[in-house]
Each structure stands twice: as structure tokens, then as C-alpha cells.
Amino acid sequence: MFVDFDENPQILASLLDHLHVEQTYLGGVSFGGIIVLRFGILYPERVKGLIPMSCFTQMDAQLYKIGGNLYTGMVNVGFEYLVSLLIPINFSSRWMAENQESIPLLERNAASYNDLYGIQNLMESIRDFKPFTHELCKIACPTLILNGEFDCLTPRWAHELLRIHISNSRLMLMQHVCHAFTIEIPEITCRVIADFVDQVESGKWVGDKSVWVATDDPEADEIALPCQGDHTRNIPFFKSYRAG
Template sequence: MWSPQVQHVGRHGRRVIVPDLRGYGRSTVVPGKTPLRTFAQDIGGLLDHLGVEQIVLGGLSMGGQIVMEFHRLFPDRLRGLVLADTTPQAETEEGRRVRNAMAERLLKEGMGGYADEVLAKMVAPANVRRFPAVAEHVLGMMRGTSAEGAAAALRGRAERPDYVASLSRVHVPTLVLVGDEDEFTPLGDARLMHRLIPDSTLVVVEGAAHMPNLEAPAGFNEALSTFLDSIPGKQ
């Protein structure tokens, strides 16, 4: 998912850590329910294992909510935040119903049908046509995900807390990014986070939907590099 950013940031001599989340990629699949707290604690445990004290932590969509949960649990371990195409509000009653129903569907049907249905929201339709390799990459990630892992994450996100109050207590540099065509987490959500977080930076990536890091990597990478350059000290 983060390949363009790993290559770009790594060229500038920074250390980049890109773990597969629990239930995704090559990480262990744990059936049931995986709350955001568990994902955040996993990251904390990984940092302990690697001997890393502080990080700039970034995430997109669910990953952004994991970043917010990590900040709630471990604020002293953060030097900066990157929140891309995500939302801080607690899940609604309707949202809980939809996520839990989707979890059941994925366990019964697998990931293929879901991936096909949401592609045009993950990647802007114009970009699906212009950049078919990006569309195939996103489809491949979704189809290759364990249905049990995705279902566990959906159940956990159905119970996500409200991060509005905790974001007002962020005291590290923060970059908020969003695709201007994102339907899942629209511009209004990004503006809310920008207002809540003191001295944060908001960047709107034009011509992108829910995955601007893949749809418009040049603009995303430029904003990310500028932000990282503004954080003092070694990274």
C-alpha cells in the first residue's frame, strides 16, 4: 500500500517501518474482533522489539484511526502524525450495523465481490481508467486480504471511540491529507481534524479519491517530504 512513499522517503535517508497489521499481509490472522486499541498496542510492541522510542506515525483510513488511538495511548512516543483520508468521529449506530453485516458477508463470500464493488470509491473512476495498474494493485490488495482478518477489523471499527476530544490535545506536528473526491472520508472530515489539531497542516490532493498516496503519489510525496523536513531532529 505504501510502496511509493517507502521508496520516496527512504531515498532521503530516513528509516521507514511499514508493518503488516494483524490479520493483513503476512501478519497473523486472529479471528473474532480486533479493536483499534489492539492494533495500536501491536505497533507499540513492535517499536519495543525494534528498540525505537519515538516515531512519526502515519495511516490512511482505518490506519488513520489507529494513529489516533496510538496517540491516545502513547502520546509521548510520537514526534509527528500523518492522518490521511480518515475520520475522528465515533461510529454511528447505522455504521455499526453495516460494518458487522459486512463482516458476516466477507466470511461467507470472501473478499472478491466486496473489492469489485468498492473499487470506484477507493480509486476515483477517472483514475481507474487512466491508471489501470493502480486499480489492479488496489484490487489485488483487497482480494489478497484474509476474510477473517478483514472481518475482525470491521467488528473492531464498529466499536471505535470518538477521537474528537483527544485530537485537541495533540501537541506534535500533524499533517492531514485527503483526496478531493473521497466519498468514504470526505473533505469535511479532514477540515474538522485540521480545526481540532493545533497548528496542523491540511493538504487536499486533487483528482484523488480514498487512496491519494497511490492515485497521486507525486503530490502526496511532496506534501509528506515537506512535512517531514519541518520536524526537527533525526528521523
Template structure:
């Protein structure tokens, strides 16, 4: 597993495939392997760049974690890999980091795909994620059970009990330092408030969400699409917050079409 010390933190990263670079930014509980349904398809046409952010499973877990740290870590990773500009795909927490990165470094973002993300934290979302952080700190063995109903559509849970159980077993094997670091990631997320900056993010942006998302409901994605000046808005039916896991074929189709369109636009 390649690692590099970037912006003061040791980060795990992976690259797969070849072609124009596409960087994937993890959701809060994800690791690079969580994108395998996407990289298996997109890696046939693109160089897929992935990393665990500071605080995530395979990377360093410092006491200080902010969203701005993630932005600068990602910039340092692109520098390390000699990538001047790339497509950026982020889901949930990663989508929010992607928005911040596009605002800070517009010259480095060819296009942006923001999946299941928000630009601000409403009261219900704040209560849900504060509960996650509290459980992670006080009773980590219950974290998976606490988060699953928020992350997946109820129909998916009913039809994929084996996947749910394997996820539970996987999380149970995580090291002890994962859980307080996860809580610090939640604390960083709760500081998010960038709606007023969205009109300044000019890159082509795909805003995509699951129609049944109860954690970050569709209204958050509509706010993004309405506020970003160059946005395309899509919903995936019968999918919850973890749409990249629940409906990977639909997500991959949307991404391939969007990326191809903006590859062509670059060369016109």
C-alpha cells in the same frame, strides 16, 4: 519476511532505508507492500518501519481485534525495534490508529501525518463500511467490486483499468481467513469515536485527503484539522480515498516537506 510475537499476536513487519524513523500504518485492506511508492522515495532519507496489523494479510488474525489492540501492538513493535520516538504516517484505518497512538503515547510521536482518516463514523460511512463487512462474511468473492468505487476517484478508475484488474486478481488469491478477519477490522473501526480527544493531541500533525474522497469526505479531515491544536491541512485534487495510490507524487512531496520541517524543529 520478519515476524515477531508482540502483545500476544504474531505480526509481520518490514524496515527499509536508514535515517530518522518513519512508521507507516496501513489502511484496512493494505499490506506493507502497499506503501512501496512512498518507501521508494522516503527510504532514501528515513528508516521506514511498516507492519501488517493483527487481522491484516501477513499477520495473525485473532478472533478479538480492537483499535486499542493496534495501538499496543504498534508500541510493542517500536520497543522491539528499539525506537523511542518516530514520525508516524497513517492512511485511513492506519491514520485513525495513529491518532489513538499519539493520544496514548505522545512522547513517542515526533510528528503525525493523518491521511484520508476520520475521528468519528457518520451514518453514511457506517452504512458503507457495514456493507463491506457483510460482503466479506457472506460473499468474499465480491469484496473487491464492492469496495473499489468507494476507494478510488472515478477518473482514476477510468484511466487505470489495468491496475484495477491486477488488484482484483491479487485479492482473489488471498487466503480464506483474510475475509472474516477483514470484517472484524471493520467492526473495530465502527467503534471509533475520538473527536473529543483531538484537542489533547499536541504533536505537529499533517492532515491530508483526496478532494474527491467519497468514503471519508473532506469534511472529516477538516474536522480533524480544526480540532487538532497543531495541524496543517492539505487536499490533493483529482484524488479519491486511496490518495496514496492515486497521487503518490503529491503525497510524497507533502510528506517530505512536513517531515523535513519537523526534523529541523527538533534540532533547533
């Protein structure tokens, strides 16, 4: 049975009803991040705060082509091939080098515990994806947007759209990592999310659309610092510079 994007927030709302949860914090990565945003738009009264990570609300030509290639690889070669394709997209070279002995087990586990038809459903729903950036203005709750520094699957521009269009938001850049940074740096990710919840609960949260850089040290006293310079560029670029 095919499940489209908007059915997922409805399923999640039904789960919260079943658990008697009236309002909650909601976080999601990649496809899950898209569902988080759709849920915040469709059920604003149900969320205390949103944490969308490694996601998008519209696709450019490059992202659409990548999605198409991943789907073709899955259908024509197999799901195991899709998993192998995603490893270097999801993880940094450093993480892969440090975990090279466990990557084959990671690939086998991913191929065994993921439902093939569920993944095909996901890929086909992305293929038919309809942009909803124009609806982000409906999100009023505190929103912390997380983006890996070297995320080539859902890059900076996709998260910049979220920051611009969600009034009560901040953008947090996670250092040295790619799309699946929650696996690469779980300690830092958990600290960033916990700090966000603490700020909202204590009334200290300021959703000013600012950009921050998370620490790369799990033991650091400061969890994040304001970003200096133009955060949309991969090459360091000072705004005061003028060509010529």
C-alpha cells in the same frame, strides 16, 4: 482472535520497543490513520509528527451505513465482492480508466494477500466504533492531515474535525483524487510528507490549523499553496456572498 482499535496502538508501541525506536514520525491511511491518531493520544512522547490520511474519529449516518453495507457484502457474497465494491470508492474515474487493464489483477492480488479474518476483524471493529473526537486535544505534536478532494468514504467533514481539534495541525487537500490517493498520486504524496518532515526537523513547521492545496504536478516547484475560499464545500462558495 478479535483485536479492537486500542490494541493496535499497543502492538505498534511494542514493535517500536523491539526495534529500539524511542520516537518516530507516524503516518497511516484509512484504518491506519485512525490507529495513527489513537497512538498520538495514548503515546504522545513516542511521536515526532503524525500524518493521518483518509480517516475519521467519528461516524455520521452515511458513513455508518456505508460500513454496514460493505460488511454485509463481504459476509453474504464474499471478500472478492468487497474488493470490487471498494474499487470505485477508492479510486477516481480517471485513474480507473487509465488503469482498467490492471484492475482485475489488482482485485485478485487484494483478495489473495489480505487475510479474510483480519479484514472481518477490521470491519467488525468499525461496526463497534466509539468516537474519540473529544480526545484529539491531547495531541500536541505536529500533525499534517491529508484528505483527497473527492473522498466519499471519509469526506471533508471528518478531516475538518481533526483540523479544528488538533492545535498543532494543518490540513492538506489532495487534488482530483479519492480515498486511496496514496496509490493514485504516490509521487505527490511522498513529496508532501517529505516536506512536512523537513519542516518539523528544521524548526520551520507552523501548526496554525491552516488549509492548503497540494500541487497536482509532481514536478512543480511549489508543493502546496494556501487554500482560498470555503474549503468545506464542494461547490465554489465565496464567504463574502450573502443570499438575498
